[in-house]
Amino acid sequence: MTFLDYAPAPESRSILDLRSDYGLFIDGEWRAGRGTPFASISPATEEHIASIASANEADVDAAVSAARRAYEKTWSRMSGADRGKYLFRIARLVQERARELAVAESLDNGKPIKESRDVDVPLVAAWFFYYAGWADKLDHAGLGAAPSALGVAAQVIPWNFPLLMLAWKIAPALAAGNTVVLKPAETTPLTALLFADIVRQAGLPAGVVNIITGAGETGAALVAHPDVDKVAFTGSTAVGRAIAKTVAGTHKRLTLELGGKAANIVFDDAPIDQAVEGIVNGIFFNQGHVCCAGSRLLVQESIHDEVVDRLKDRLSTLRLGDPLDKNTDIGAINSREQLDRIRELSAVGEAEGAERWTAECAIPDNGFWFAPTIFTNVSTSSRIAREEIFGPVLSVLTFRTPAEAIAKANNTPYGLSAGIWSDKGSRILAVADQLRAGVVWANTFNRFDPASPFGGYKESGYGREGGVHGLAAYLKPGSSALAAPATRSQKAARKGAAK
């Protein structure tokens, strides 16, 4: 054994106290689902974690009704300062239970514990703290005086950052005064169900947060429910399109955060070692299951070989394996279905003539795994340069001039994020200005902050999450004119006063 074969350092699972089966969290209590329950498994070992209830249309209706009642009776009447107190309480509980949440996330999702511990869970707490602060300051959100909540928000989230996406959805919705029905992805419901317990612990009024589990039909029934005022979805572009069709012609507001095929542009004057780190972090963070992943590396032709060599050296030091081991860099692919898609697209890449390089690492016998892979000699027309792979696969393309880099970066139906690496500040600003992407990182990648809006251009969706923009997605503008119509919460307040 050599030093670099670090001895196992597994995070203990003893902190988790999981039930064998989970129901639906509706109106502040656990209820049995009326659909057929399904199992959540650990993608690293394929072991059964828990049996999860499935919500049918009647359950969805019950959840939306509970949210509506909570909205009408308590949440919309509560002062912003009081709503903020609940959110602060949730944020603190997330911090207190951070280790438990991180272990659960890594177990259920397959992501390395160092990411769930150092990235996901701290960001979840940060999101609740940030929006807790907004709850009593909505007048200053730039939406006029006394902007009002929309009502009941239906939220459907993906499996790549289960708890973090929950926070991105729930924190601004509650701060703005909405109540929510949230459906986590069917492969990763565990942390949302633990979050239901945090909601209970925080003493949130019943029905303000409802968590229902199930597959695609449950999500479809939720977004189609007529009493929903707002739909927020993060996930694939295909499902996003279907949701947009469902919602079209109704009163429902919609925000979509969909796929991406981000360009990570490396100029020849880039800080090379940090750029290599950024490329690794851009595409191999969370096994590449990141909608804003830097999956297209655009590297200036003059430094292409050097960058690729260094990248391969660096990738050879990545550790793939047990997500709960504290030294694991690359965890498991979330599901067999996703693994099949990554394999299929990688095969297409090879068939189309790109040169494949895969880091040498031992693949565990059970579970779903895909070793970090780079494709060089990729042409812009190749499928692996066009389609979102959503896995640890990087396509390397080259450019010669800044204009060509910009043109290639923008030549995608997506537009969620991009990265620029250069030591020259003026070039960074000039290029960033011309990139059609919601987020542009300069000399870094995949960094998130609750104060910063996040969202896409084109097929990457619309609407923004995070910052004041993310708040606006859950608010109706307030009365700026003298004769503005009274909002629902104002009416409710008046009714309350008359009693």
Place this chain on the structure above:
Amino acid sequence: MTLTQIVQGERSLAVIGGEATDANLRRYLHGIPGVDAVGLEQRAAGLGTRSIKTTSKAWALDRIIGLIDQTTLEGADTPGKVRSLVAKAVTPDPADPTCPSTAAVCVYGDMVPFAVEALGSARGDPEKGGVAVAAVATAFPSGRASLAVKLADTADAVAAGADEIDMVIDRGAFLAGRYGMVYDEIVAVKEACRRTDGTSAHLKVILETGELNTYDNVRRASWLGILAGGDFIKTSTGKVAPAATLPVTLLMLEVVRDWRRMTGERVGVKPAGGIRSSKDAIKYLVTVAETVGEEWLTPSLFRFGASSLTNDVLLQRQKLATGHYSGPDYVTID
């Protein structure tokens, strides 16, 4: 010793493509890609989160001891103090004969004869289990003396039996952009390390990164130290804060890695000052192993300049063996 012997001047001529003038060196050093401070620090912090347990930890603790330059560099140093230091270096843990000795002792030039005498037969190549004598020279720590004095300081320590010389660069000249002068001085000191029998004391070039202030400067100074023929590049004297930090050491290791990539030669790195706990030292081992490779975790390519680190490592070592912590009275003061 197994350190690569480098022929004077060949490195720079081949690499920078000309004589080591201020202009040529500037062109070369400023053409090296820049360092992004945020990214560098993030990477160092990431390496610092590795969790080294059980068997890996046991190996790491022993290896750390074998990489330490047990150091005393005080105005109050006496022959007695140096003898005590030497005893500590040879037998760090009197209660455990399996404990390895440190790589070297590091003292001021005038203390070299006492260190040599005290070591006796224990003196030797740390790669073969011996303990070497390292001396700081060139008007350490400030380096503010004429070249003649610096060379005399070096030659004196070598003549007294120093196996390794830790020199300081002229930071004033470096910051003023007089790279040629810094270069020439290192070359001259390297020459002064030569013994009458034709062998040479090994040269560690101290950059004093705390005074260079920017990572770009540290990177350039690292290249300069290697181009001029340093066998080792060393972070600090220990007399200026901040001394060794993980990001700075990572950066220097990256330069060493790039040098090997370019020339095949292996140059050592020595973080010195401020590394006091086993936990910190293990972070350095991880950084070395994951940046240049595990083969660098050997006394000819990596050292810790430290005085109090040894005792913390010994306490951890005892804890690993017995299962419980002892206390400061169970390790010796030197």
